[in-house]
Amino acid sequence: MIKVGDKLKIECYKHNGYLEQTSEEAIVLEIGDDYLIVANDRTKLTEHDGSFHRTNEPAVLFFYKKHWFNVIGQLKNSGLFYYCNIATPYIVDGRVIKYIDYDLDLRVFPDGSFRVLDRNEYKYHQKKMHYGEELNRIVESELSYLIVLKKQNADPFNEDVVMRYYKKFQELRK
Numbered sequence: 001m002i003k004v005g006d007k008l009k010i011e012c013y014k015h016n017g018y019l020e021q022t023s024e025e026a027i028v029l030e031i032g033d034d035y036l037i038v039a040n041d042r043t044k045l046t047e048h049d050g051s052f053h054r055t056n057e058p059a060v061l062f063f064y065k066k067h068w069f070n071v072i073g074q075l076k077n078s079g080l081f082y083y084c085n086i087a088t089p090y091i092v093d094g095r096v097i098k099y100i101d102y103d104l105d106l107r108v109f110p111d112g113s114f115r116v117l118d119r120n121e122y123k124y125h126q127k128k129m130h131y132g133e134e135l136n137r138i139v140e141s142e143l144s145y146l147i148v149l150k151k152q153n154a155d156p157f158n159e160d161v162v163m164r165y166y167k168k169f170q171e172l173r174k
């Protein structure tokens with residue numbers, strides 16, 4: 001059973017079961033009945049081809065059991081950005097957070113503007129990996145819901161919430 005302060009890895013898969021990316025470390029900040037909040041800073045990301053790099057800034061990550069997305073609040077020098085992956089609800093397998101990524105992303109900028117990314121990649125994988133109609137409906141519905149949350153500045157799109165978790169992360173690292 002995981003608890004606050006534990007260090008987990010994160011694995012991102014594609015629909016065909018292919019491991020796309022691994023994140024070396026995420027510290028558990030809060031565990032709810034249907035969500036998990038973790039954070040990291042300058043963590044190592046290993047890509048499917050074996051190449052790797054480190055993230056440039058601290059991040060607070062929000063994973064959900066009932067929604068098909070996860071949200072990364074990135075604390076950059078130029079402000080708070082969000083990178084939102086349309087993805088399956090997460091599972092925890094041992095000490096690893098796992099999810100399947102469905103290409104579509106929502107990028108939110110510090111001024112509140114946002115942009116949907118990777119529609120062409122989604123369409124390509126939709127054909128190549130044979131996403132069914134039900135999956136397509138879920139993906140589009142969850143993307144729309146995510147945009148509604150952003151427009152309402154509802155959690156996790158609330159800077160005070162992200163900063164509160166970031167402070168907790170800093171305390172746990174001491």
